[in-house]
Amino acid sequence: MAHAEEMFVVISDPAIYEHENRPPSSLEWILERFARLESRSSADGSEQWLNWVIRLPTSELVGYVQATVKANGQAAIAYELSSAYWGRGLARRAVQAMMTELADHYRAHTLTAVLKRENRRSLQLLERLGFSLASAKSHAELNLDPGEVLMHRGIKAHALGTS
Numbered sequence: 001m002a003h004a005e006e007m008f009v010v011i012s013d014p015a016i017y018e019h020e021n022r023p024p025s026s027l028e029w030i031l032e033r034f035a036r037l038e039s040r041s042s043a044d045g046s047e048q049w050l051n052w053v054i055r056l057p058t059s060e061l062v063g064y065v066q067a068t069v070k071a072n073g074q075a076a077i078a079y080e081l082s083s084a085y086w087g088r089g090l091a092r093r094a095v096q097a098m099m100t101e102l103a104d105h106y107r108a109h110t111l112t113a114v115l116k117r118e119n120r121r122s123l124q125l126l127e128r129l130g131f132s133l134a135s136a137k138s139h140a141e142l143n144l145d146p147g148e149v150l151m152h153r154g155i156k157a158h159a160l161g162t163s
Contacts (some may be wrong), residue, residue, distance in 0.1 A: 001034045003053050006061040015083035019119040046071060048106065054081065054094045062090060065098040067108070075108040091125055099129070103155045113151045114144065126151045 008027045017023055024030050037049050048069040054062050063081030077098065081091050102108035113131065115122045131151040139150050 001031055001038060003061060004030045004034050007034075007053065007064065010061060010063055010082045011080055013082050013084075016080055019116040019122075050098075050102075050106070052094075052098065054090060056090075063094070065094050067098060067102055067106075067111075069102065069106050069108055073107055073109040074112065075102050075106070075110070076112050076114070077102075078113065086121065092128060095125070095129055099155055103157045107157075109155060111153045111155060114142070114148055115151070117147050117149050123149070123151075126153075129153065 005027065008024060008030045011030075012023045014023065024033075037051055040049050041047060042049070049066070050069065051064060051066040053064050056062060062085045063079065065077070065079045067075045067077045069075040077095065079091055079095055079098075081094075085091075099111065102111070111131070112134065113122075113126055115126070131153040134150040134152045138152070142150060144150060
């Protein structure tokens with residue numbers, strides 16, 4: 001919750017929502033959401049909820065990365081950056097760092113990400129990070145909207161490249 005005010009500014013950027021959802025309705029909404037996420041686990045304890053802010057060396061907050069890790073080693077990831085910082089490699093470095101953390105400290109071995117089919121920027125980022133399109137069976141199991149795609153990647157501790 002300590003980052004809520006700064007994050008509200010970042011995730012209120014309308015460019016982020018060209019393909020995804022909609023901006024938060026208020027700072028209070030963000031505070032409530034962050035309060036839930038700070039528990040770091042689902043009510044039944046079957047999932048770990050991990051969230052990290054992305055800061056520049058100047059301390060400016062520019063976005064976040066997050067993961068939901070299940071006991072079976074599968075982790076769903078997500079990320080958001082202010083559009084002012086797109087195209088600078090920051091998202092790639094932040095997601096790569098999160099992937100390393102997930103493999104090395106949370107025993108994650110399979111990562112997934114859901115995105116809108118039209119979101120070329122996010123698709124290219126995931127492909128650069130070694131993700132590929134998941135099987136039709138995996139898509140069906142998650143009951144995705146027709147405009148959504150599921151990307152996946154296997155990972156191993158200490159084996160992630162930094163390309």
